[in-house]
Amino acid sequence: ISADQINAAGHLMIGGCDAVDLAAQYGTPLVVYDVSQIRQQIRAFQRVFAKNQVDYTVSYASKAFAAVAMYQVVNQEGAHIDVVSGGEMYTALKAGFPLAHASFHGNNKSYDELVMAVKNHIGVVVVDNFHEIDLLNRVLEELDANVQVMLRITPGISAHTNKYIQTGQVDSKFGFDLESGQADQALEKVQASPRMTMIGLHAHIGSQIFEVAGFEGVANKLVAVADHWQKQFGYRARVINVGGGFGIRYVKDDQPLRPEEFVDAIIKAIKKAVAGTNLGQPAIWIEPGRSIAGPAGYNLYTVGSRKDLPGLKSYVTVDGGMGDNIRPALYQAQYETVLASDPQAPLKEHVRLAGKYCESGDILSQDQALPATKPGDILATLDTGAYGYAMASNYNRNPRPAVVFAENGHSQVVIKRESYDDLVHLDRPYEGK
């Protein structure tokens, strides 16, 4: 929390709005995005490419947080998106997002999803496997359509990150394997299809990566494959897509590079690698999700019950938990949480910050330093914008929180809080005998 995020009352400000007021106005648990921070992150990535005069696309990985309002903001900033489901595509369409600026990912895209993508003029289908090549060919025949494709390669690089979110290692469910020749076969199949235009290669090595080494590795690998394809098959790749995964700072010990440092290193690595080939300078595409949505998001909670144990850490419980942020329970992810009414108050104790869900693992933080708190106080967990609301659930039949966008002192609900009626909306009484 920087000094300019604290107002005259000493309260935390989000997008120019007082966080304590937001909690009072919209209720808690509440997810709030500082919209200007989303814009700044997108621009930070774009700026480096522009400065280096390379053809580029910054594609927001919308799985990090997908909502009509989010797609609108991303579109306003001139960024593209990647989508991984019919639901994300549908939401983007509802937002008026041009699907020509979307890449469609996934290791098991359905027939219906491919039809939806092709009918809505998807920009690129990132083809993941042989089954998909056949399915997509069938869809294109039936719709008498054409589509641009990229091939997703498994680069054989494992980034140093939590094992549940690394994707680039050889033993992975995503993409075509290189060593066994599958990627070459995939290229031949796609080239043989008159309805697919192959524009380049894609790989994604994982998420929450702090260093450039993995990205340099994947850049080199993709250029090497492109070079091999040009020599062997006479195919010249126009696009090198190195995926996403740029890490963000959740807690003090996290020391990720800045967007510009990641992008700089990727550009340099690709320029250097293509220098020894006849590929020319390909366009460079990246797919940041977490680094665009994460730092902009805040989860606001109200403090409720407390349990003190002799000789052990106390439990301080809030009105949300694993239903609105499952990352601590799922990945042992760490966050910083502050008292919204006084983010810089002297810290008094280390507690376990617990959620309200009926599960012992529903602990938002095992070791949270806090000032003295009392029931009714508002806590703000920082940097929750990526894979927070996006992975929210109705566990215990708790309604999912509202999402508010705040910018320049204005705030507005962009996803309504679920009501109890919403929770039973799809339920039907059993009429069996």
Ligand code: LLP
């Ligand atoms: N591109 C592809 C093909 C991906 O699979 C992903 C993330 C991204 C881009 C964006 O990665 P990012 O820049 O957000 O790191 N639920 C996990 C993260 C899963 C990431 C899945 N793929 C978490 O909460 O940490």
